Amino acid sequence: MSTSQGQRLEALDALRGLIMVVMAIDHAALFVAGQHYAEFWGTPLPVYPHAFGLFTRVISHLCAPGFFFLMGVGMHFFWASRRERGWSEGEIARHFAVRGGVLVLVDLFIITPAFILGMWEQFASGEGLADVIPGISGEPMLVVNVLATLGLSMIVSALLMRLGTKATAFLALAILLACQALLPDASEAFRTESFLSRLLLVAGQDGFLVVNYPLLPWLSVCLFGVAYGGALRANAATGLKAALPAGVAMLLLFLVVRIAGGFGAHHPMSDESWMALLEVTKYPPSIAFLLLGLGGNALFLSIILGMQKHLEGPGRALLVFGRSALFFYVLHMYIYAIFGRLYPGETSLLGMYPAWFVGLVILYPLCKKYDEFKRGTGEASIWRLF
Numbered sequence: 228m229s230t231s232q233g234q235r236l237e238a239l240d241a242l243r244g245l246i247m248v249v250m251a252i253d254h255a256a257l258f259v260a261g262q263h264y265a266e267f268w269g270t271p272l273p274v275y276p277h278a279f280g281l282f283t284r285v286i287s288h289l290c291a292p293g294f295f296f297l298m299g300v301g302m303h304f305f306w307a308s309r310r311e312r313g314w315s316e317g318e319i320a321r322h323f324a325v326r327g328g329v330l331v332l333v334d335l336f337i338i339t340p341a342f343i344l345g346m347w348e349q350f351a352s353g354e355g356l357a358d359v360i361p362g363i364s365g366e367p368m369l370v371v372n373v374l375a376t377l378g379l380s381m382i383v384s385a386l387l388m389r390l391g392t393k394a395t396a397f398l399a400l401a402i403l404l405a406c407q408a409l410l411p412d413a414s415e416a417f418r419t420e421s422f423l424s425r426l427l428l429v430a431g432q433d434g435f436l437v438v439n440y441p442l443l444p445w446l447s448v449c450l451f452g453v454a455y456g457g458a459l460r461a462n463a464a465t466g467l468k469a470a471l472p473a474g475v476a477m478l479l480l481f482l483v484v485r486i487a488g489g490f491g492a493h494h495p496m497s498d499e500s501w502m503a504l505l506e507v508t509k510y511p512p513s514i515a516f517l518l519l520g521l522g523g524n525a526l527f528l529s530i531i532l533g534m535q536k537h538l539e540g541p542g543r544a545l546l547v548f549g550r551s552a553l554f555f556y557v558l559h560m561y562i563y564a565i566f567g568r569l570y571p572g573e574t575s576l577l578g579m580y581p582a583w584f585v586g587l588v589i590l591y592p593l594c595k596k597y598d599e600f601k602r603g604t605g606e607a608s609i610w611r612l613f
Contacts, residue, residue, distance in 0.1 A: 299452020
C-alpha cells in the first residue's frame with residue numbers, strides 16, 4: 228500500500244466497501260424481510276425478539292458513522308491535493324458544493340422512490356412509523372435521509388477546511404457535545420419543531436417533513452474525519468497504527484457512557500443484559516451510538532491493515548465496492564426493493580440473508596465496470612461524483 232500524499236489509502240477504500248456490504252444487510256432486512264428497527268431519541272427503544280435480530284441491526288451501526296467519517300477523510304485529501312495543483316479555496320468549495328448538491332438531489336429524487344417501491348404495502352395500508360417517530364405525523368413528502376445529510380455536511384465542511392487538524396477536532400467535539408445538551412427531553416418528543424430545528428438537531432416529523440439525519444450531530448462526525456485526514460496526511464503510518472488503540476478506547480468509553488445511561492446515552496439501559504447494552508439511540512445519534520459505530524470502524528480498519536495483502540485476492544470486492552460507493556448505494560436500494568416485491572410471502576431474517584448475498588453477487592460486476600469506466604473519465608467529469 229502506498230501512503231504518499233497524492234495516492235488513496237487502499238485500506239480506507241476497503242473499509243468503505245465493508246461498510247457498503249454491511250449496509251446492504253440492513254436494507255435487505257427492510258425490503259425483503261420487512262424487519263427494521265428505529266431508535267429515535269424521544270420514544271422507547273425497540274424490543275428485539277432474539278439475539279439474531281439484534282445482531283442484524285447492531286452490525287449496521289457501523290454504516291452511517293463510517294460514511295460521514297470517511298467522507299471527511301476524503302475531503303481533506305481532495306482539498307490538499309487540489310491546493311497543491313493550484314486550485315483556489317473558492318474553486319474547491321464550489322466543487323464540494325456541487326458534489327454535496329448531487330448527494331441531496333440523489334437522496335430526494337432517486338433514493339426516496341426506492342423506499343416507496345420497497346415499502347409500497349406499508350404506504351398503501353397506512354402502516355409505518357407514526358408511533359415511533361417523534362413529532363407531528365402527516366403525509367411525508369420531504370424525507371431527509373443519510374445521503375442528503377452527507378451532502379449538506381460536505382457543503383458546510385468545505386467552508387472549514389483551513390482550520391487545521393486540532394481546531395477541526397475541537398470544533399467537532401464542541402458541536403457533538405452541544406447537540407447532546409440541546410436535544411429536548413423525551414417528554415417533549417411529540418411537540419412541533421421549527422423547520423430549522425428539525426433540519427439541524429431534532430430528528431422527527433412535522434407534517435410533510437421527516438428528518439432522520441439532522442445535520443449538526445452528523446456534521447461533527449464528518450469534521451472528525453477531516454481532522455483524521457489531516458493527521459494521516461501528516462504521518463500516514465502513525466495515523467493508521469492509531470486505529471487499533473483508538474478503537475479500543477472508544478469501545479471502552481462506550482461501555483462507560485452506556486452503562487451510566489445519562490448524558491450521551493439518550494436512553495438508559497432497560498435492564499442489565501448484554502442486549503440492553505447494545506440497544507443505542509441512532510436518530511439523532513447519541514454519543515454512545517457514535518462511540519460504538521466509530522470504535523467498530525476503527526477496529527475493522529486495523530484488521531484490514533493487517534490483511535492488506537489480501538486486498539488483491541478475496542478482498543478485491545471490498546475495494547471495488549468502496550471505490551464505487553454512491554453507484555453501489557443507488558443500485559442496491561433498487562435491487563433489494565425489487566427482491567422484496569418478488570420474494571414469496573413472509574420472510575424471516577435468516578431467510579433474508581441468501582437474498583442479501585445474491586444482491587452482492589449481482590452488484591460486484593456492475594460496480595467493477597463502473598469503477599473502470601469512472602477511472603477512464605476526465606478529472607472534471609460528472610461521473611466522478613458517483
